[in-house]
Amino acid sequence: xxxxxxxxxxxxxxxxxxxxxxxxxxxxxxxxxxxxxxxxxxxxxxxxxxxxxxxxxxxxxxxxxxxxxxxxxxxxxxxxxxxxxxxxxxxxxxxxxxxxxxxxxxxxxxxxxxxxxxxxxxxxxxxxxxxxxxxxxxxxxxxxxxxxxxxxxxxxxxxxxxxxxxxxxxxxxxxxxxxxxxxxxxxxxxxxxxxxxxxxxxxxxxxxxxxxxxxxxxxxxxxxxxxxxxxxxxxxxxxxxxxxxxxxxxxxxxxxxxxxxxxxxxxxxxxxxxxxxxxxxxxxxxxxxxxxxxxxxxxxxxxxxxxxxxxxxxxxxxxxxxxxxxxxxxxxxxxxxxxxxxxxxxxxxxxxxxxxxxxxxxxxxxxxxxxxxxxxxxxxxxxxxxxxxxxxxxxxxxxxxxxxxxxxxxxxxxxxxxxxxxxxxxxxxxx
Amino acid sequence: xxxxxxxxxxxxxxxxxxxxxxxxxxxxxxxxxxxxxxxxxxxxxxxxxxxxxxxxxxxxxxxxxxxxxxxxxxxxxxxxxxxxxxxxxxxxxxxxxxxxxxxxxxxxxxxxxxxxxxxxxxxxxxxxxxxxxxxxxxxxxxxxxxxxxxxxxxxxxxxxxxxxxxxxxxxxxxxxxxxxxxxxxxxxxxxxxxxxxxxxxxxxxxxxxxxxxxxxxxxxxxxxxxxxxxxxxxxxxxxxxxxxxxxxxxxxxxxxxxxxxxxxxxxxxxxxxxxxxxxxxxxxxxxxxxxxxxxxxxxxxxxxxxxxxxxxxxxxxxxxxxxxxxxxxxxxxxxxxxxxxxxxxxxxxxxxxxxxxxxxxxxxxxxxxxxxxxxxxxxxxxxxxxxxxxxxxxxxxxxxxxxxxxxxxxxxxxxxxxxxxxxxxxxxxxx
Numbered sequence: 001x002x003x004x005x006x007x008x009x010x011x012x013x014x015x016x017x018x019x020x021x022x023x024x025x026x027x028x029x030x031x032x033x034x035x036x037x038x039x040x041x042x043x044x045x046x047x048x049x050x051x052x053x054x055x056x057x058x059x060x061x062x063x064x065x066x067x068x069x070x071x072x073x074x075x076x077x078x079x080x081x082x083x084x085x086x087x088x089x090x091x092x093x094x095x096x097x098x099x100x101x102x103x104x105x106x107x108x109x110x111x112x113x114x115x116x117x118x119x120x121x122x123x124x125x126x127x128x129x130x131x132x133x134x135x136x137x138x139x140x141x142x143x144x145x146x147x148x149x150x151x152x153x154x155x156x157x158x159x160x161x162x163x164x165x166x167x168x169x170x171x172x173x174x175x176x177x178x179x180x181x182x183x184x185x186x187x188x189x190x191x192x193x194x195x196x197x198x199x200x201x202x203x204x205x206x207x208x209x210x211x212x213x214x215x216x217x218x219x220x221x222x223x224x225x226x227x228x229x230x231x232x233x234x235x236x237x238x239x240x241x242x243x244x245x246x247x248x249x250x251x252x253x254x255x256x257x258x259x260x261x262x263x264x265x266x267x268x269x270x271x272x273x274x275x276x277x278x279x280x281x282x283x284x285x286x287x288x289x290x291x292x293x294x295x296x297x298x299x300x301x302x303x304x305x306x307x308x309x310x311x312x313x314x315x316x317x318x319x320x321x322x323x324x325x326x327x328x329x330x331x332x333x334x335x336x337x338x339x340x341x342x343x344x345x346x347x348x349x350x351x352x353x354x355x356x357x358x359x360x361x362x363x364x365x366x367x368x369x370x371x372x373x374x375x376x377x378x379x380x381x382x383x384x385x386x387x388x389x390x391x392x393x394x395x396x397x398x399x400x401x402x403x404x405x406x407x408x409x410x411x412x413x414x415x416x417x418x419x420x421x422x423x424x425x426x427x428x429x430x431x
Numbered sequence: 432x433x434x435x436x437x438x439x440x441x442x443x444x445x446x447x448x449x450x451x452x453x454x455x456x457x458x459x460x461x462x463x464x465x466x467x468x469x470x471x472x473x474x475x476x477x478x479x480x481x482x483x484x485x486x487x488x489x490x491x492x493x494x495x496x497x498x499x500x501x502x503x504x505x506x507x508x509x510x511x512x513x514x515x516x517x518x519x520x521x522x523x524x525x526x527x528x529x530x531x532x533x534x535x536x537x538x539x540x541x542x543x544x545x546x547x548x549x550x551x552x553x554x555x556x557x558x559x560x561x562x563x564x565x566x567x568x569x570x571x572x573x574x575x576x577x578x579x580x581x582x583x584x585x586x587x588x589x590x591x592x593x594x595x596x597x598x599x600x601x602x603x604x605x606x607x608x609x610x611x612x613x614x615x616x617x618x619x620x621x622x623x624x625x626x627x628x629x630x631x632x633x634x635x636x637x638x639x640x641x642x643x644x645x646x647x648x649x650x651x652x653x654x655x656x657x658x659x660x661x662x663x664x665x666x667x668x669x670x671x672x673x674x675x676x677x678x679x680x681x682x683x684x685x686x687x688x689x690x691x692x693x694x695x696x697x698x699x700x701x702x703x704x705x706x707x708x709x710x711x712x713x714x715x716x717x718x719x720x721x722x723x724x725x726x727x728x729x730x731x732x733x734x735x736x737x738x739x740x741x742x743x744x745x746x747x748x749x750x751x752x753x754x755x756x757x758x759x760x761x762x763x764x765x766x767x768x769x770x771x772x773x774x775x776x777x778x779x780x781x782x783x784x785x786x787x788x789x790x791x792x793x794x795x796x797x798x799x800x801x802x803x804x805x806x807x808x809x810x811x812x813x814x815x816x817x818x819x820x821x822x823x824x825x826x827x828x829x830x831x832x833x834x835x836x837x838x839x840x841x842x843x844x845x846x847x848x849x850x851x852x853x854x855x856x857x858x859x860x861x862x
Contacts, residue, residue: 075806076813080748080762112803275753276817305817306804315749317511322706322750331511372543373737373821375506375849376856382507386707386736390804391822418806425807 001031002048004362004400007039009053012380013356014060014340020380026058028362031399036356049402053366056394057380059336060356061120061142061363062309063343066209066247066268066297068126069135070098070106072113073425074302083215083277091302094428095127102424103128107135109421110307112414115141115404117308117390118365120397123245123268123297123347125182125209127157129165137173140403140411142363144245144347145169146182146209149197151190159183159196166206176361176399178207178349180245185211186230187218194237201242207348208239213256214248215279231256240265243348247297249287250280257283261292266346269338271315272306273299281323284316284330295343308390313339317385332381362400367392432462433479435793435831438470440484443811444787445491445771451811457489459793462830467787480833484797487825488811490767491787492551492573492794493740494774497640497678497699497728499557500566501529501537503544504856505733514646514708522733525859526558533855534559538566540852541738543845546572546835548739548821549796551828554676554699554728554778556613556640558588560596568604571834571842573794575676575778576600577613577640580628582621590614590627597637607792607830609638609780611676616642617661618649625668632673638779639670644687645679646710662687671696674779678728680718681711688714692723697777700769702746703737704730712754715747715761726774727766739821744770748816763812793831798823 004027011024013036027035027047078090103126114122121142126132129147136143147162159181166179173179183189183197188211201208213219213230222230231252234240240259245266252260260267269282287294296312298304313335320330344354353363367388369377374387396404403411435458442455444467458466458478509521534557545553552573557563560578567574578593590612597610604610614620614628619642632639644650644661653661662683665671671690676697683691691698700713718725727743729735744766751761775785784794798819800808805818827835834842 073807075809075818077809079810079813079817080759082757082759086758109803109806116803272749275749276758278752278756278758280756281753301818305813306820308804308820318703318706318746319753321709322712325709325711326513327517327707327709328511328513372540372547372845372849373739375540376504376853378506378508378856378860379510382510382736386510387506387732389737389739389820389822391820414803418803422807425809429809 001400003029004049004051004397005043005047006051006053006058006366009056009058009366010380011036011356012057012059014337015355015357024058026356026364028400031362031401033356033358033360033362036358051395056366056368057384058356058364058366060340060354061365061396061398062118062339063295063347063354064114064119064122064298064307064309065245065266065295065343065346066270066299067122067124067307068300069110069122069124069132070103070126071300071302072110073102073106073421073428075305077302077429079305097428097431098127100128100131102428103131104135105417105421105424107132108139108417110301111135111139111141112409112412112417113307115396115409116393117310118367118393118396119307119309120363120365121344121347121349121353123209133169133173133177133179136177140398140401142176142353142398144178144180144207144209146180149181149183149193150188151193154193159193159200163200163204167204180207180209182209185218186233187221191237194234194239198238198242207243207245209245210247212246212249213251216251219251229253229256231259235259245347247299248274248279248282250274250282252283254286257286257290257292261287261290264293266348267292267294268297268343268346269294269316270297270299271312271319273303275315275319277303281319284320285324288334293342293345294338295346296338297343309339310384310388310390313385332379332385335385336381363398365393366395368394432831434460435480435482435828436474436478437482437484437489437797440487440489440797441811442467442787443488443490445768446786446788455489457787457793457795459831462793462832464787464789464791464793467789482826487797487799488815489787489795489797491771491785492796492827492829493549493770494726494778494785495545495550495553495729495738495740496676496697496726496774496777497701497730498553498555498738499731500541500553500555500563501534501557502731502733503541504533504537504852504859506736508733508860510736528859528862529558531559531562533859534562535566536848536852536855538563539570539848541732542566542570542572543840543843543848544738546827546840547824548741549798549824549827550738550740551794551796552775552778552780552784554640564600564604564608564610567608571829571832573607573784573829575609575611575638575640577611580612580614580624581619582624585624590624590631594631594635598635611638611640613640616649617664618652622668625665625670629668629670629673638674638676640676641678643677643680644682647682650682660684660687662690666690676778678730679705679710679713681705681713683714685717688717688721688723692718692721695724697779698723698725699728699777700725700747701728701730702743702750704734706746706750708734712750715751716755719765724773724776725769726777727769728774740770741815741819741821744816763810763816766816767812794829796824797826799825
């Protein structure tokens with residue numbers, strides 16, 4: 001990985017207590033941050049690449065802590081429908097036709113979109129794990145891929161296979177690819193699958209990515225089947241003794257919340273998806289007050305329809321103000337913190353990414369605040385969360401490698417990817 | 432006004448029942464639409480300007496039915512605060528320092544932002560009415576400006592002056608500038624002012640722009656002072672017999688709602704502002720069911736912080752799904768309808784703008800769906816509302832005059848405007 005210097009920037013490290021630094025610079029070598037701080041006068045070293053930020057804001061790459069990336073293929077295919085109808089008449093029948101190449105090109109399309117939106121890392125759960133993983137490898141982005149373990153599909157893909165695939169990826173893929181196990185949810189997996197996944201995760205040090213209490217109905221299902229609420233049930237099965245990334249957590253009661261905080265489960269709040277599917281309002285204020293680990297995710301493009309973490313930060317700030325009746329909650333800085341360091345911790349990569357700090361990986365994004373909609377600049381956090389949009393991202397880098405800059409993807413053929421993804425999408429919905 | 436032809440477009444007329452037309456073209460002369468429909472093979476006429484839309488989506492210009500435009504100067508200046516603290520410690524003290532030039536440059540900044548976001552018309556209420564009006568004239572955009580009539584400031588600006596100014600503007604300004612009267616709200620104006628405004632509006636055929644029942648507190652104030660809820664109170668004063676554009680209408684009961692629908696008051700729903708200030712959830716589903724006239728607005732940039740009607744359409748769709756628990760409500764098409772024809776009717780310009788139809792003014796915007804985040808394209812309305820962002824706007828025209836195209840403002844010096852607005856903003860908050 002080449003060495004890189006970005007200078008003439010406003011740096012937001014997202015380290016707690018740090019003020020914005022300006023003018024500032026960041027230097028990376030071998031994909032790691034070697035310096036970040038006030039701009040130095042005499043730079044003697046030479047770098048493989050030097051970027052003048054032009055006064056842009058440099059911040060940690062945004063971390064999309066829950067998505068189903070290849071669902072980009074179904075973006076806008078089935079909106080404004082009740083959840084069960086959406087799943088049973090549109091999403092599942094389409095997914096039943098999925099082939100490996102669809103997942104690859106759908107994921108590549110999502111990677112284009114995410115890089116353009118300043119996202120450097122995503123935590124994914126989807127079918128054809130290998131295809132999604134290959135896309136992440138080819139795309140240059142940091143990823144935590146997992147397949148989908150479902151009780152009704154364990155003939156096709158079971159825990160044993162999932163572990164085998166994960167270990168193979170861990171052995172052979174670049175270190176930025178961190179495989180996880182993906183039991184779909186407490187209501188959609190058998191006891192046995194969840195127990196197996198927990199044991200395998202513990203044995204091999206794999207993280208677990210799971211949906212948890214997204215809807216009131218599924219909570220009732222688990223209660224009816226097990227006599228326990230989902231969090232206690234997962235704990236009983238030993239699942240919460242691993243690193244767990246739990247998407248949604250909308251319908252969790254106070255006792256569950258306490259357990260999630262206590263076990264430092266990575267909670268992934270998905271505000272746009274929850275609103276669009278009318279799943280409910282996640283108790284995010286209580287989560288934050290309890291010291292839980294809370295990140296943000298876009299969920300899949302079929303229920304969002306964007307992969308845009310600036311939007312998720314804004315939606316988190318707005319949703320909880322509206323729902324609580326208090327305009328002082330989830331302040332802009334807190335929302336941006338959830339989208340960076342919060343998400344990094346929620347996916348188990350808090351030691352590597354989510355803040356700009358010496359020793360961390362050089363995953364960053366740069367946002368220009370030059371245009372009219374970002375002027376004047378009274379408060380950096382407010383501007384990024386409430387005023388900026390994905391298109392204001394001018395540069396995105398992972399491991400110190402620039403993957404997007406000023407509309408160009410230096411290592412990807414965007415036109416080809418979009419064309420192939422479109423072919424896949426049209427075959428899926430028309431066949 | 433030059434003649435114009437835009438071809439090779441996907442046209443969304445927003446006329447009820449019309450399907451998207453593709454390939455399609457639009458022709459305007461003297462600022463009026465002369466043809467809109469399927470692309471014709473043999474075009475013999477020549478036009479002053481011809482635009483190849485390149486497959487972009489051509490739709491009616493978005494109408495921002497409620498804003499305080501020059502508040503762009505306070506964008507991000509005071510976020511995440513309780514409403515009263517926000518007003519009394521930040522907004523009002525800053526507004527007390529406003530000078531005419533601030534309003535002009537703040538409004539010009541807002542016009543840059545709105546044109547870039549596909550907005551061709553805005554309904555404004557702000558201090559220094561003349562400065563805001565001059566900005567709208569200079570900016571080339573369609574506008575319905577009004578000053579702010581407040582009981583505690585009627586020494587500075589009273590109904591008589593407001594009427595005089597409005598009549599002068601109507602006489603001298605281009606016809607795209609439609610002045611209104613702006614009594615601030617039932618709780619912040621005296622009986623007498625409201626009565627006078629109602630009478631003057633009737634006498635001169637002026638519309639009235641007013642805030643209505645934005646917060647529960649102000650409704651209680653009106654109840655305490657008058658014994659009536661705000662809508663009945665305004666009706667008693669004769670105000671609702673004019674064209675009224677009523678912003679917010681969050682706290683209206685069923686009887687009020689019926690009266691608003693019956694009187695065809697133009698209700699302006701401001702979802703982002705309502706959420707950010709935690710004002711409550713406007714009963715938009717009931718309004719639509721009652722056949723009320725409902726448009727959308729951004730409110731001022733101090734409480735949004737964007738002037739982006741695509742965002743408002745998305746927020747309207749998401750907010751009411753989440754609040755009602757029904758993902759099938761406020762579908763994408765309905766949300767876009769509110770942002771175009773709904774808003775046009777709400778400000779009293781339904782006969783002129785809001786739909787692409789022969790005889791209407793040639794106010795349109797063009798949105799490119801080429802980039803990754805807008806692919807694949809399964810549903811045009813879904814894409815525009817849920818996936819597209821302001822930056823996808825590639826062209827905006829008012830009265831057939833192109834005011835924004837591919838990042839360039841042919842008739843405005845964007846750099847100069849941004850610099851002057853910044854000077855004003857910094858003086859305001861630092862003096």
